[in-house]
Amino acid sequence: MANTQSMCTSFMGELMTATHNFGVAPIRAATTADTFKAALYFASATINASTTAYSTTGEVTNTSGTGYTAGGVTITNGTAPIATNSSTTAGVAYWTPTASFSWSALTVTTAFDTVLIYNSTQSNKAVSVHTFGSQTITAGTFTLTMPSNTTTTGLLRLATT
Amino acid sequence: MIVTTTKGDMDDSLLEHRSGEVDNDNEFTTWTEYWLDGELVHRSVHVTLKKMPVFAGAEAASF
Numbered sequence: 001m002a003n004t005q006s007m008c009t010s011f012m013g014e015l016m017t018a019t020h021n022f023g024v025a026p027i028r029a030a031t032t033a034d035t036f037k038a039a040l041y042f043a044s045a046t047i048n049a050s051t052t053a054y055s056t057t058g059e060v061t062n063t064s065g066t067g068y069t070a071g072g073v074t075i076t077n078g079t080a081p082i083a084t085n086s087s088t089t090a091g092v093a094y095w096t097p098t099a100s101f102s103w104s105a106l107t108v109t110t111a112f113d114t115v116l117i118y119n120s121t122q123s124n125k126a127v128s129v130h131t132f133g134s135q136t137i138t139a140g141t142f143t144l145t146m147p148s149n150t151t152t153t154g155l156l157r158l159a160t161t
Numbered sequence: 162m163i164v165t166t167t168k169g170d171m172d173d174s175l176l177e178h179r180s181g182e183v184d185n186d187n188e189f190t191t192w193t194e195y196w197l198d199g200e201l202v203h204r205s206v207h208v209t210l211k212k213m214p215v216f217a218g219a220e221a222a223s224f
Contacts, residue, residue, distance in 0.1 A: 064167075105165070132188045132208045139167045140193075140205030147210060155213055 009091025012158040013083025016093055026122055033080070034121035038101045038144070039072030041114040043134045051116065054124035060112050067106030067137075075101070075117065084151050090161060094154030101144040106137045115144060117155075128156060164195050166202035171195075176202065187212045 014020055018028070041047050045058025054071070062068050078098035085091040101115065111134035117127040135142065147153040162173045176195040183190040188208055195203040
């Protein structure tokens with residue numbers, strides 16, 4: 001046997017479940033999973049890696065009707081993060097919502113192209129930004145289908161290389 | 162088939178139907194439109210994301 005330097009894959013998975021704390025962390029009221037949400041943003045907004053929390057600035061608003069509610073939709077979180085070793089030096093921790101994000105009876109005629117995933121339990125702190133081709137919706141439905149929850153396609157992945 | 166439109170529910174036989182898709186490295190998107198006398202009265206979109214944000218690069222420092 002030999003020893004191999006590496007970030008531990010289990011650690012990456014545990015980052016996703018708030019097991020480790022190297023600094024100042026929020027006091028958790030429960031051990032249950034947080035509530036995550038998905039909000040849509042207009043193509044004219046500025047949502048990127050520097051985004052730290054959900055904001056209504058640039059968020060999609062209804063052109064007519066009430067199909068979109070500020071704050072977006074609650075994400076279905078039916079599967080806990082998984083951490084998998086691919087070798088002695090590499091591994092992946094990943095997580096994917098277990099249902100699509102969907103808005104129906106929606107009319108938004110200003111182009112939007114981004115969804116922000118954020119943690120509504122922890123002061124709406126930002127998690128990830130996902131972009132797609134600009135879209136408008138007229139008296140219709142907008143659906144974002146989740147990728148397969150695997151080491152290579154999961155929606156959120158932390159990986160050593 | 163009844164379609165929800167800006168004019169209320171309408172039979173699709175009264176409407177012009179257009180649809181299309183975008184398939185690239187980032188997404189697979191399909192869209193469906195219904196038009197009435199040159200006016201867009203329904204548009205729905207279904208996006209499947211393919212390319213996720215990259216978090217790769219974590220490593221442990223050497224001594």
